[in-house]
Amino acid sequence: xxxxxEIFYSIQGESGYIGYPTVFVRTSGxxxxxxxxxxxxxxxEGQKQSVDDILTEIQKFPAQYICxxxxxxxxxxxxxxxxxxxxxLNYKVSLETSGDIDCKDxxxxxxxxxxxxxxxxxxxxxxxxxxxxxxxxxxxxxxIICSKKDLIWAEEFSKTHSLFEKSCVLYSPSxxxxxxxxxxxxxxxxxxxxRFQFQLHKYLWPSTQRGV
Numbered sequence: 001x002x003x004x005x006e007i008f009y010s011i012q013g014e015s016g017y018i019g020y021p022t023v024f025v026r027t028s029g030x031x032x033x034x035x036x037x038x039x040x041x042x043x044x045e046g047q048k049q050s051v052d053d054i055l056t057e058i059q060k061f062p063a064q065y066i067c068x069x070x071x072x073x074x075x076x077x078x079x080x081x082x083x084x085x086x087x088x089l090n091y092k093v094s095l096e097t098s099g100d101i102d103c104k105d106x107x108x109x110x111x112x113x114x115x116x117x118x119x120x121x122x123x124x125x126x127x128x129x130x131x132x133x134x135x136x137x138x139x140x141x142x143x144i145i146c147s148k149k150d151l152i153w154a155e156e157f158s159k160t161h162s163l164f165e166k167s168c169v170l171y172s173p174s175x176x177x178x179x180x181x182x183x184x185x186x187x188x189x190x191x192x193x194x195r196f197q198f199q200l201h202k203y204l205w206p207s208t209q210r211g212v
Contacts, residue, residue, distance in 0.1 A: 001049065001050055002049055002050075002051065003046040003048055003076065004046050004047060004048075004049045005027060005042040005045055005046040006026045007025050007026070007054065008023070009023050009024075009063060010024060010201065012067060013199050013200040013202070014096075014172065014197055014199055015094060015111070015113045015140055015142075015170070017065055017111070019200070020064075020065045021063050021065065022063055022065040023058050023063045023066050023067070024066075024067045025066065025082075026039070026070060026071060027042070027071045027072070027073045027076055027079065028046025029042075029043065029044070029072065029075050030043055030072045030098070031072060031075065031100070032100065032126055034123045034144075035120070035121060035122035035146065035174075036121065036122075036175065038175070039070070039071070042070060043071070051078055051085065054082060055085060055089075064092055065094070066092070067094045068093065068095045068096065068110075069095075069096040070097075073096070074095075074097055080106065080107070083095065087107050087109040093109065093110045094110065094111040094112075094113055095111070096113045097114055097115065098115050098117070098126065099114040099126070099127045100123075100126040102130045103130075103131050103134055108138070110138075111138050111140065113140045114134075116143055116154070116157065118144065118145065118146060118150035119147075120147045120150050121144060132163075135161075136167060140168040140169070141158070141163050141168075143170065143171050143172070143194075145173055145174060145183055146174040147178070151171070151186055154171060155190060155192055155194070158193075170194065171183060171187060171194040171196055172196075172197050172198060175198075184196050
């Protein structure tokens, strides 16, 4: 059984799959407390569901894309079998994870979107460096930028670990903390190879959290 906070159908607001109609499976529970977290309601709230029940719910929606998010999905062991079954059913599956848990058991067919916590994230240092070994075309590393210090740190980290050569690197402005135009201009000024993104869903549906 898994503790699930919600399952819903919306537009993917982030990552390389941005814009696609997607079914989101939000797991309950997280061991981190990031300053920019917009899903604090998922820290504890949720209902127990079997993997088969989750699959049944997903299949009610006309989507090819499934996003496993949280909370922190990898805190629940059953999530690995859920992702495998979804891949076996030919869904395009993405996983949004804090990066603080080793992704070694994640099905290789799953797109891993791994958050790397910046100095002003509130969870700086919460990153398992084993996850750097999974840097490839099916892994994206996301940095949520809360300040100029965060941006400089993210750029140095990405260069030090050759992330630009191996994976898609995403820089995202912390919503209502960092100006989107400022970050876009900084990426150009620094001649960074990062991909700028912002949380599309927060502009489509600013009064809800749906679509993360």
